[in-house]
Amino acid sequence: MMAQSMPRPALRPFLPADVPMLAAIFVAAIQELTGDDYSEAQQEAWAEVAEDEAAFGKKLAGELTLIATVQNSPVGFASLRGNDQIGMLYVHPSVAGQGVGAMLCDALEKLAGARGAKNLSVDASDNALDFFKKRGYVAQQRNSVTVNGEWLANTTMQKTLGDGEAGGQQ
Numbered sequence: 001m002m003a004q005s006m007p008r009p010a011l012r013p014f015l016p017a018d019v020p021m022l023a024a025i026f027v028a029a030i031q032e033l034t035g036d037d038y039s040e041a042q043q044e045a046w047a048e049v050a051e052d053e054a055a056f057g058k059k060l061a062g063e064l065t066l067i068a069t070v071q072n073s074p075v076g077f078a079s080l081r082g083n084d085q086i087g088m089l090y091v092h093p094s095v096a097g098q099g100v101g102a103m104l105c106d107a108l109e110k111l112a113g114a115r116g117a118k119n120l121s122v123d124a125s126d127n128a129l130d131f132f133k134k135r136g137y138v139a140q141q142r143n144s145v146t147v148n149g150e151w152l153a154n155t156t157m158q159k160t161l162g163d164g165e166a167g168g169q170q
């Protein structure tokens with residue numbers, strides 16, 4: 001049942017059994033939330049990254065991956081790469097704009113702070129620029145990356161983590 005106003009999402013660590021659901025969220029988010037900034041060919045190439053589920057699962061397991069759930073179903077996920085980089089952040093379009101991305105990003109900022117990072121950076125897709133800007137991330141440089149034979153632009157953005165994200169150590 002899809003509630004009118006969504007219950008507050010919960011966060012939990014990623015488990016290997018989540019891979020198919022997260023691959024589906026990844027593909028749906030790309031297909032439905034990035035079309036203003038990327039061509040269909042670019043979206044297809046990007047979404048193809050999840051086609052090899054074993055490789056996609058390995059990528060998720062190799063980073064600190066968190067899942068947002070609503071009524072125990074995954075609705076979004078995010079990963080921290082090393083101490084100070086956001087690896088992935090994807091929210092299912094059916095719950096977009098309801099704070100799930102912000103909740104996941106908040107958690108990564110706290111974890112990065114707890115790991116001693118002073119800054120957190122992300123290679124932000126063009127459609128996510130305003131999301132990160134709103135959260136205090138500042139653009140550093142434009143990049144072009146090839147994904148399955150297509151060139152995609154993104155922007156490296158960085159946020160200085162304050163005392164609030166320092167894990168209460170200061």
Ligand SMILES: CC(C)(COP(=O)(O)OP(=O)(O)OC[C@H]1O[C@@H](n2cnc3c(N)ncnc32)[C@H](O)[C@@H]1OP(=O)(O)O)[C@@H](O)C(=O)NCCC(=O)NCCS
Pocket residue numbers: 029030033034088089090091092095096097098099100101102103122123124125127128130131134
């Ligand atoms: C970017 C993304 C994760 C945002 O998730 P979300 O759950 O919709 O975001 P939230 O609802 O938490 O939004 C938080 C704030 O950012 C704003 N925001 C979110 N997406 C936005 C967008 N595309 N453009 C402008 N503002 C946006 C919201 O309005 C909200 O503002 P508010 O705090 O004033 O209400 C989601 O749109 C997504 O999965 N996009 C496709 C995949 C992608 O590009 N991921 C990023 C890779 S770096």
